[in-house]
Amino acid sequence: MTNIKPMEMSGKRAIVTGGASGIGFATARLLTSLGARVVLADLDEDGAEAACDRIGAVAAVTGDVSIDADCAAIAERAEQQLGAIDILIHAAGIGDEKAPAETLDILAWQRVMDVDMRGTFSINRACAARMLPHGSGAIVNVSSICGLNAFPGRSAYGAAKAAVNHLTKTLACEWGPRGLRVTAIAPAYTRTPMVADLIERDVFDPADIIARTPVGRLAEPDEMAKAAVFLASDWASYITGTTINVDGGWAAFGAAGAVAQ
Template sequence: MPQQNTLGQRMLADKTILITGASSGIGAAAARLFAAEGARLVLVARREDRLKALADEIAGAGGVAEPVAGDVVSEDDMARAVDRAVARFGRLDGAFNNAGWATAGSLLHETDTTVFDRIMDVNVRGVWNCLRRQIPAMLAGGGGAVVNTSSVAGVQAPGSAAPYVAAKHAVIGLTRAAAAEYGQQGIRVNALVVGSTRSELMEDVLRETPSLEEPFVARSVQKRMADPVEIAQAAAWLCSDRSSFVTGAAVPVDGGWTAA
């Protein structure tokens, strides 16, 4: 049974958590929030300079973060990141597999195969590579919690590119399969069904095509985009012991998009 939460205790105190896609957007927001909640972090992304700057920022605020430049598409990079977590902190308690990639939608028959391959590699193989390396480390430590980033495109076809819809459905499938396989060994695995979020990437898109903002918020009950920290808060809860009876779930953090 989970230990009772101590009033005022930080949600992720003394946990070692790996975050992918940590150099910007939801990943960077999660890094700052998780550190404030007491986690020791391993931060993974391709942009080493931004990772180091974020790790320095977290250290300056009293937190602990180890930057590891790497690409989720590379199994070797993910192995190196997990090994770094165990070598420095002694264990891996949680992971937020947040790295992803998307592009502007086109009709299925007009989508180039290279786009399909890239979307599948980052969004599906990336999560696969992470899970295959994270789970053994968590088993060795007696358990843990994994959160994978899916999307409203993982439960609907909201007009995104067909390969992206397929990839985010696959993320939920991998999440449920892993939850079922490892639940009795103390590992929980959940997915976030993320709605439109005002990340740096989204801001770039809207600067180029301002007319896209209206359809991005039209189906949200709250009629706005999420701030990245709102997604990070849900991930922090799922990585914490406060969600100890939640596993195999696809948790909507979408402003009511999937409810409408």
């Protein structure tokens, strides 16, 4: 039998986008607590600096993942700070306005596509360009249950996250032969500032979500972090090109009405 070692993150060098808040912050905190050296990248400069100080990350880099030049600069700065990049956790993203497709503002559609879809492509390839020469590494994208099934009124976000799932497959196939794994997690509703904002704007009612979630509650950011860190670790050495639901059973449930009988 293979000698299985404890999951090891000590000395790993990681970029976490969206590290100032929510799922990205929780993942960066878990990585540093396990001994990884982490660079946070975020649009929110003050938030990223504060997060960096809070968790003892190596540095915070400001950038917009929807801008190619920013993605290149994030990867370059992180490589300078860390020496090399072993892991990219790409958690930067935005939610959307819930609006009927026929009246949805096309600029709002475009912004979601630019950040959530194009941003994923840009930061994946900017980091991969620096990871591929080393012949090993792992990228974990943060998708959504909205990329798997349809959520009426959320056409842009759903399309962008479905694209993230597909990009994850394609990039895994392109880069797998050169030692770079690409995976994604698909979170269900997780208690982050993004979700607090959606609740405040009446995009959804948490009671409705809880009623159709088999585990009977919203997720905590740490539960996403644990899945992302597992996928980034050597424990997931034979997992690539796939999106793993971290959804409390959301996607498994297909009946009408609430879960509880």
